[in-house]
Amino acid sequence: MLGSSLRDICKERESKRRRESSYDITGGNRDFLKIFPGDQKTIAMISGSGCVTHIWMTMAPLEETMEEYLYRKIIIRMYWDGEESPSVEVPIGDFFGMGHGITKNYSSAPFQMGPESGQALNCVLPMPFKAGARFEIESQAAEPIKFYYYIDYESYTAEPETALRFHATWHRELTKGINSDEVSNAYYEFGGKNTDGKNNYVLLEAEGRGHYIGCNMNIHNLRYTNEWNWYGEGDDMIFIDGEEWPPTLHGTGMEDYFNTAWCPTEEYQSPYFGLLLGGDPNWAGKISTYRYHIEDPIMFDKSIKVTIEHGHNNHRSDDYSSTAYWYQTEPHKEFQELLPMAERLPLPNIKEATAEDTREFFNY
Incomplete structure (x- = not known):
C-alpha cells in the first residue's frame, strides 16, 4: 500500500x-x-x-x-x-x-x-x-x-499491510445545561469546576486498538441575548484506554481544539482545520467546524472516549451534532442506533424566541 x-x-x-x-x-x-x-x-x-x-x-x-x-x-x-x-x-x-x-x-x-x-x-x-x-x-x-x-x-493479490479498518459515526444531542436566568452571565459562561468530564458531549466511544483521526462538529447556539454569548468555552477531554480524569489529553477551549483562537466568527478552511460557518452576531445561530488529525493521530490500545464540554462546566443548552472518524481493529463496538429522521433534522433559527420558549424547549 x-x-x-x-x-x-x-x-x-x-x-x-x-x-x-x-x-x-x-x-x-x-x-x-x-x-x-x-x-x-x-x-x-x-x-x-x-x-x-x-x-x-x-x-x-x-x-x-x-x-x-x-x-x-x-x-x-x-x-x-x-x-x-x-x-x-x-x-x-x-x-x-x-x-x-x-x-x-x-x-x-x-x-x-x-x-x-x-x-x-x-x-x-x-x-x-x-x-x-x-x-x-x-x-x-x-x-x-x-x-x-x-x-x-x-x-x-495479497492482504493489505494493516489490520485497521476505517470507521465513522454520527452523534446528535440537545445538551442540557443550567438555566441562564437563574445565575449571573459571568457564572453561566465561566463559573464552576468540571472535575470528572462525565456530562461532556461525547463525539466517540470506541473499543479495540487503533487511532482517532478527527471530527467535524456542528453547533446551533440556541441562546439569543444581548449578554456575552460565546458558545465555545468548553474544554476537549480525550480519555485513552480507560484513564480517569484528568485525561492525558485535556484542552483549553473549543476554539483551541479546532486550532482557531479568540472566539472566532471568521470563516476559514485549511487542510486539517477550519470554520465553515461562523454563526450570527454575538455567536448565536449555526456553526460548523472541523479538525482532522492526519499528521497527529491519537492512538489507543484498548479504548478511546472523545469528549468536549458544552460550555464551561457543561452549563450551556445548545444543539450539537458531530461525525467522528477513526481506524481500528475489528470487531468494533456497535454504534448506538441512528436517530430517526425527524430527530436528525436541524432546528429552525430561533432568533425571535424568548427565554421562556427556550426553557420550554429544553423542558426546564
Whole structure:
C-alpha cells in the first residue's frame, strides 16, 4: 500500500485500479441510480482484497425541487470484510464534512465539497479491506432522487499491510445545561469546576486498538441575548484506554481544539482545520467546524472516549451534532442506533424566541 504523497507517486505499484460507479450500463446517458423514499440500496459490492482511495457522490431531485435538508435524510453505510454491523453509518452531508443538512464549497485534506454550491461530495481517506467491501445508501427523504457516484479503489493479490479498518459515526444531542436566568452571565459562561468530564458531549466511544483521526462538529447556539454569548468555552477531554480524569489529553477551549483562537466568527478552511460557518452576531445561530488529525493521530490500545464540554462546566443548552472518524481493529463496538429522521433534522433559527420558549424547549 504505497502512499499518495508527491514523493511516492513515482514508485511502481503492484495493485490494479478499479471503480464502482453509477454509469448507464446500456451505454446511454442516464448515469445515475433512482432512489425512492424508503429504499436501502447496495451501490457497491467489492470482492477480494483492496483499498478504497476516492469517493465522489452527488444528488439531484428526480423531479423538480431539491428537498430541504436532504443531506441529513440520506444515510451512507460501509461494511468491511463481510461484517454485519456497519463500520460507517452517517448522514451523507455530515460524512463529507458539514452538518445542518446543507452543503458549501470547501476544501480540507480528507474531505471536499466542490462546485456547484458544495454538492460535489469527495473523500480521499484510504479504506483498506481484505475480504470485500460493501457500500449502502438509504433514503429517508420524502421525494425520489437521482444518485450519482464513483467509488475508486485498488485491488490487491495479497492482504493489505494493516489490520485497521476505517470507521465513522454520527452523534446528535440537545445538551442540557443550567438555566441562564437563574445565575449571573459571568457564572453561566465561566463559573464552576468540571472535575470528572462525565456530562461532556461525547463525539466517540470506541473499543479495540487503533487511532482517532478527527471530527467535524456542528453547533446551533440556541441562546439569543444581548449578554456575552460565546458558545465555545468548553474544554476537549480525550480519555485513552480507560484513564480517569484528568485525561492525558485535556484542552483549553473549543476554539483551541479546532486550532482557531479568540472566539472566532471568521470563516476559514485549511487542510486539517477550519470554520465553515461562523454563526450570527454575538455567536448565536449555526456553526460548523472541523479538525482532522492526519499528521497527529491519537492512538489507543484498548479504548478511546472523545469528549468536549458544552460550555464551561457543561452549563450551556445548545444543539450539537458531530461525525467522528477513526481506524481500528475489528470487531468494533456497535454504534448506538441512528436517530430517526425527524430527530436528525436541524432546528429552525430561533432568533425571535424568548427565554421562556427556550426553557420550554429544553423542558426546564
